[in-house]
Amino acid sequence: xxxxxxxxxxxxxxxxxxxxxxxxxxxxxxxxxxxxxxxxxxxxxxxxxxxxxxxxxxxxxxxxxxxxxxxxxxxxxxxxxxxxxxxxxxxxxxxxxxxxxxxxxxxxxxxxxxxxxxxxxxxxxxxxxxxxxxxxxxxxxxxxxxxxxxxxxxxxxxxxxxxxxxxxxxxxxxxxxxxxxxxxxxxxxxxxxxxxxxxxxxxxxxxxxxxxxxxxxxxxxxxxxxxxxxxxxxxxxxxxxxxxxxxxxxxxxxxxxxxxxxxxxxxxxxxxxxxxxxxxxxxxxxxxxxxxxxxxxxxxxxxxxxxxxxxxxxxxxxxxxxxxxxxxxxxxxxxxxxxxxxxxxxxxxxxxxxxxxxxxxxxxxxxxxxxxxxxxxxxxxxxxxxxxxxxxxxxxxxxxxxxxxxxxxxxxxxxxxxxxxxxxxxxxxxxxxxxxxxxxxxxxxxxxxxxxxxxxxxxxxxxxxxxxxx
Numbered sequence: 245x246x247x248x249x250x251x252x253x254x255x256x257x258x259x260x261x262x263x264x265x266x267x268x269x270x271x272x273x274x275x276x277x278x279x280x281x282x283x284x285x286x287x288x289x290x291x292x293x294x295x296x297x298x299x300x301x302x303x304x305x306x307x308x309x310x311x312x313x314x315x316x317x318x319x320x321x322x323x324x325x326x327x328x329x330x331x332x333x334x335x336x337x338x339x340x341x342x343x344x345x346x347x348x349x350x351x352x353x354x355x356x357x358x359x360x361x362x363x364x365x366x367x368x369x370x371x372x373x374x375x376x377x378x379x380x381x382x383x384x385x386x387x388x389x390x391x392x393x394x395x396x397x398x399x400x401x402x403x404x405x406x407x408x409x410x411x412x413x414x415x416x417x418x419x420x421x422x423x424x425x426x427x428x429x430x431x432x433x434x435x436x437x438x439x440x441x442x443x444x445x446x447x448x449x450x451x452x453x454x455x456x457x458x459x460x461x462x463x464x465x466x467x468x469x470x471x472x473x474x475x476x477x478x479x480x481x482x483x484x485x486x487x488x489x490x491x492x493x494x495x496x497x498x499x500x501x502x503x504x505x506x507x508x509x510x511x512x513x514x515x516x517x518x519x520x521x522x523x524x525x526x527x528x529x530x531x532x533x534x535x536x537x538x539x540x541x542x543x544x545x546x547x548x549x550x551x552x553x554x555x556x557x558x559x560x561x562x563x564x565x566x567x568x569x570x571x572x573x574x575x576x577x578x579x580x581x582x583x584x585x586x587x588x589x590x591x592x593x594x595x596x597x598x599x600x601x602x603x604x605x606x607x608x609x610x611x612x613x614x615x616x617x618x619x620x621x622x623x624x625x626x627x628x629x630x631x632x633x634x635x636x637x638x639x640x641x642x643x644x645x646x647x648x649x650x651x652x653x654x655x656x657x658x659x660x661x662x663x664x665x666x667x668x669x670x671x672x673x674x675x676x677x678x679x680x681x682x683x684x685x686x687x688x689x690x691x692x693x694x695x696x697x698x699x700x701x702x703x704x705x706x707x708x709x710x711x712x713x714x
Contacts, residue, residue: 249595250609251595251709253593254697260694264465264586265554267581268556269294269297269298270300276318296335298337298557300336300338301317302340303338304349305349337414338401340394340423341422346363356394357383361393362384363382364428365379365381380429386449394418395456402460402461413467424469425469450486458493491529495529496531498533499532503540511547530554531553532554533556535557539577541577550617554587555585584617587614587656594681596609598711600714603667605667609663611661612660616656618656623650625643625683625685626645626681627641627680630668640689643664646663672713692704
């Protein structure tokens with residue numbers, strides 16, 4: 245046998261499009277953009293910045309009448325199916341309350357209140373001064389009728405999408421404004437106290453809604469945006485128990501206020517308590533953030549990504565797609581965010597014998613590092629292939645690393661050394677072969693993830709070097 249050969253592999257600057265992570269294009273305005281209406285020369289399509297979108301609509305759009313569902317509405321499936329057809333995954337979100345509320349078809353459908361669910365009509369000027377808008381109708385979220393009607397809708401939502409492979413994850417959004425746990429906007433707190441607000445009622449109702457989502461979506465990752473219940477009356481410390489409940493139930497945590505420090509902390513872009521929630525829990529469940537504004541400076545993006553984010557999207561309520569059409573400083577921020585968010589496995593070095601005798605065992609040494617912002621929450625095997633001069637795979641084997649990819653051994657900036665042993669098939673003809681490596685699902689070697697290295701070949705495997713089989 246010949247001596248060992250160590251290869252140091254080069255990294256790629258490409259965005260990795262992998263399951264369980266990524267930058268999401270966001271659609272929540274009144275003018276959704278079907279995929280066929282997007283400029284094919286847009287830099288973000290040519291550079292493949294993302295393969296996922298977030299779609300968000302008010303409940304009243306989907307269920308305008310009790311038990312009558314408008315699934316193919318042009319604000320919903322009527323447009324996002326075009327993205328699915330183009331190969332994108334979708335995160336769905338149906339909000340019990342949006343900015344303008346029920347009276348403007350932007351929240352809970354009126355029939356829920358007609359059945360007896362309690363509500364509060366707030367002064368619209370407490371939120372934003374828009375001519376012609378008088379009141380915002382907001383549900384009393386702990387009201388039994390509201391919880392019952394919402395739970396029935398959630399069941400129907402699960403029947404429709406729980407087994408749809410194009411749904412990446414589901415955002416729970418029936419508690420609070422925009423689904424962010426704010427039961428009121430910047431408004432008078434007294435009506436909410438008069439309606440019986442207490443943390444016990446609030447959390448008990450929220451837990452019922454969460455359990456309804458869990459039952460309806462047994463096959464999907466769930467996400468919940470966290471926020472303070474009543475602005476200027478409560479704060480993010482008050483939801484610590486709910487954060488614990490979400491983590492215990494394996495629910496991804498989202499925060500939509502990145503870019504604004506509303507209360508405390510040395511970082512001007514994020515409250516200290518939110519950073520603590522993320523740092524304390526990211527090793528248990530994935531983390532997700534959204535800008536509080538349409539776009540943000542690089543410092544804001546880096547602040548969020550430092551919180552171990554698996555998913556990231558722009559914020560703001562702008563209509564339409566909202567992505568910059570031309571290359572710009574904003575585009576560079578999006579590139580950086582898309583390239584950094586989630587896990588990013590890089591093969592630093594690969595070591596094996598220059599010559600291997602068929603029918604015998606050979607040892608391969610791998611050195612990996614995670615260059616992404618977050619750990620991986622799934623287990624992947626390392627795939628080792630030998631390819632002949634005609635591109636045919638003559639030997640292929642996948643093995644789980646000693647340190648599972650879902651473990652903190654593979655956390656961001658961690659280096660992992662793995663030693664795997666392969667028995668080369670005795671039926672392989674002698675000669676020279678190319679070595680390709682990759683990562684794949686344990687149960688299906690054809691489902692592979694992208695790696696942060698150059699020389700990607702077919703089927704998401706990567707050329708490493710040559711070997712002679714004796």
